[in-house]
Amino acid sequence: MNxxxxxxxxxxxxxxxxxxxxxxxxxxxxTNLLDLMKIGVARPERLVDLNYLPGLDAIEALPDGxxxxxxxxxxxxxxxxxxxxxxxxxxxxxxxxxxxxxxxxMATVGGNLLQRTRCPYFQDTASACNRRAPGSGCDARGGxxxxxxxxxxxxxxxxxxxxxxxxxxxxxxxxxxxAGPAGPREVPLADFHLLPGATPERESVLAPxxxxxxxxxxxxxxxxxxxxxYVKLRERTSYAxxxxxxxxxxxxxxGRIAAAxxxxxxxxxxxxxxxxxxxxxxxxxxxxxAFQQAAEIALAEARPSGDNAFKIELARRIARRALxxxxxxxxxxxxxxxxxxxxxxxxGLHG
Amino acid sequence: MSLSVTLTINHVARRIELxxxxxxxxxxxxxxxxxxxxxxxxxxxxCGACTILVDGRRVNACLALALSHDGAxxxxxxxxxxxxxxxxxxxxxxxxxxxxxxxxxPGQIMSAVGLIGEGEAGEDPERVREGMSGNLCRCGAYRGxxxxxxxxxxxxxxxxxxxxx
Numbered sequence: 001m002n003x004x005x006x007x008x009x010x011x012x013x014x015x016x017x018x019x020x021x022x023x024x025x026x027x028x029x030x031t032n033l034l035d036l037m038k039i040g041v042a043r044p045e046r047l048v049d050l051n052y053l054p055g056l057d058a059i060e061a062l063p064d065g066x067x068x069x070x071x072x073x074x075x076x077x078x079x080x081x082x083x084x085x086x087x088x089x090x091x092x093x094x095x096x097x098x099x100x101x102x103x104x105x106m107a108t109v110g111g112n113l114l115q116r117t118r119c120p121y122f123q124d125t126a127s128a129c130n131r132r133a134p135g136s137g138c139d140a141r142g143g144x145x146x147x148x149x150x151x152x153x154x155x156x157x158x159x160x161x162x163x164x165x166x167x168x169x170x171x172x173x174x175x176x177x178x179a180g181p182a183g184p185r186e187v188p189l190a191d192f193h194l195l196p197g198a199t200p201e202r203e204s205v206l207a208p209x210x211x212x213x214x215x216x217x218x219x220x221x222x223x224x225x226x227x228x229x230y231v232k233l234r235e236r237t238s239y240a241x242x243x244x245x246x247x248x249x250x251x252x253x254x255g256r257i258a259a260a261x262x263x264x265x266x267x268x269x270x271x272x273x274x275x276x277x278x279x280x281x282x283x284x285x286x287x288x289x290a291f292q293q294a295a296e297i298a299l300a301e302a303r304p305s306g307d308n309a310f311k312i313e314l315a316r317r318i319a320r321r322a323l324x325x326x327x328x329x330x331x332x333x334x335x336x337x338x339x340x341x342x343x344x345x346x347x348g349l350h351g
Numbered sequence: 352m353s354l355s356v357t358l359t360i361n362h363v364a365r366r367i368e369l370x371x372x373x374x375x376x377x378x379x380x381x382x383x384x385x386x387x388x389x390x391x392x393x394x395x396x397x398c399g400a401c402t403i404l405v406d407g408r409r410v411n412a413c414l415a416l417a418l419s420h421d422g423a424x425x426x427x428x429x430x431x432x433x434x435x436x437x438x439x440x441x442x443x444x445x446x447x448x449x450x451x452x453x454x455x456x457p458g459q460i461m462s463a464v465g466l467i468g469e470g471e472a473g474e475d476p477e478r479v480r481e482g483m484s485g486n487l488c489r490c491g492a493y494r495g496x497x498x499x500x501x502x503x504x505x506x507x508x509x510x511x512x513x514x515x516x
Contacts, residue, residue, distance in 0.1 A: 001373050003371075003373070004372060004373070005372075006354070006372035006418055008418075027416065027419065029414075029415075030414055030415070030416055030419065031396060031411075031414050034375070034414050034416060035395050035396060035414060038394065038395065039395075047372070047416075049416075049418065049419055051419040051420075052421075076408075076469075080469075080471070099485070100396075100399065100484055100485020100486075101409060101462065101465065101466060101469070101482050101483075101484075101485050102396075102399060102402055102409050102410050102411045102462065102465070102485045103396060103411065103414075103485065105408040105409060105410050105465070106410050106411070106414065106415065237481075237484075238480075238481050238484035239484040239485055336475060336477035336478045336481055337477070337481055338481075
């Protein structure tokens with residue numbers, strides 16, 4: 001790990017001003033950043049420690065029925081908050097399907113948004129990686145790439161965003177609150193992460209020194225609570241990143257879908273909301289044919305970036321499974337294996 | 352600023368001067384305080400061998416910067432037993448043969464104590480396995496570990512009930 005200067009601000013304003021110095025990085029839990037520093041992928045000259053900032057660790061019910069989640073709220077605390085998980089069960093399920101009990105006790109909401117790709121070439125400083133070292137090339141192209149992106153990738157980068165949490169959040173219209181040198185602003189989560197294009201090193205819309213202070217979910221997101229699920233296929237049962245995942249949320253009225261939300265994880269450099277598929281579901285009966293059509297639409301633009309053509313069909317199936325589970329209703333208690341496609345499913349093995 | 356932290360480690364408050372901001376809680380415990388129960392397996396949060404409790408919550412000590420934890424209460428495997436009396440999780444690990452080489456065991460036990468405190472898994476073996484998935488055991492003692500955690504959950508609940516009565 002490189003040497004760094006350590007700064008401990010006491011307010012958000014002090015943090016933003018400290019981080020305006022080039023070479024600075026914010027430190028929250030550090031579950032991703034310290035790991036990357038140990039392997040030389042991240043080499044900040046200054047760490048601005050957010051762990052002593054007051055006021056960023058609350059889960060607040062908003063007067064309009066929405067919720068604000070402070071950026072320093074820990075994953076485990078959000079997932080176990082009774083009010084939150086009752087109103088946003090797919091978000092809780094996604095959180096509980098991610099990482100391990102230890103990491104969920106540490107990792108924060110803000111850090112989750114900003115976690116870096118798990119592309120092995122990004123993590124190996126001996127490999128070419130345009131995201132880590134702009135202009136150096138991409139060893140994932142033509143390398144081991146069965147887990148890489150099938151949507152929104154570019155010749156410069158085929159990495160995926162690893163977050164589970166962001167998938168239901170983007171489906172439910174979350175908004176990111178940001179503090180920065182130019183004052184506060186907010187950005188829909190759908191617009192927060194950037195696709196790689198020719199500049200994969202630009203991963204989000206954050207300008208230097210800007211700090212995520214909170215996330216908001218709108219009141220209407222809670223309207224899906226009765227029919228909201230997250231499904232995540234992993235290469236082992238637990239404690240692994242998604243090969244492919246999907247968040248599905250439905251509002252069903254009189255046997256018809258009145259509103260639908262669908263987003264995919266593990267397929268692109270950002271959590272991938274499938275709005276055209278959502279639109280196709282509205283007015284349909286919540287049945288296999290409608291879910292099949294929605295899944296086709298959601299993956300219509302997908303194309304393999306290497307040995308990963310299988311992920312396109314897999315993503316269709318996981319999307320269908322998530323929609324089917326959502327239609328069946330949010331369970332009273334999450335299954336023992338949250339988000340697992342191996343959790344018991346009524347009516348057969350395959351969605 | 353001065354690089355010092357005050358930590359309560361295994362019930363004893365200590366002020367610790369650091370000469371380098373890069374020190375993790377794991378390196379602080381092992382290299383500077385001679386508390387070598389928490390193990391450095393992967394040093395990347397993937398194996399769980401370094402699991403300790405910070406303010407009652409299980410965490411990976413290898414990914415926790417010491418300077419970020421001023422004022423925290425740390426509990427390691429060395430502080431778990433009360434004198435000669437083993438903690439119920441320790442006793443259950445012995446009763447169920449929940450280890451072979453023992454390298455992962457301090458992390459397994461601290462993770463189990465944290466899991467039981469979280470109260471979500473109860474005595475359901477599948478929820479225990481899921482809750483313990485952040486702790487790897489290369490000897491493959493998982494069956495004994497699951498049985499030990501389930502039994503410790505039961506005995507600790509019974510003890511709590513007796514105390515309440």
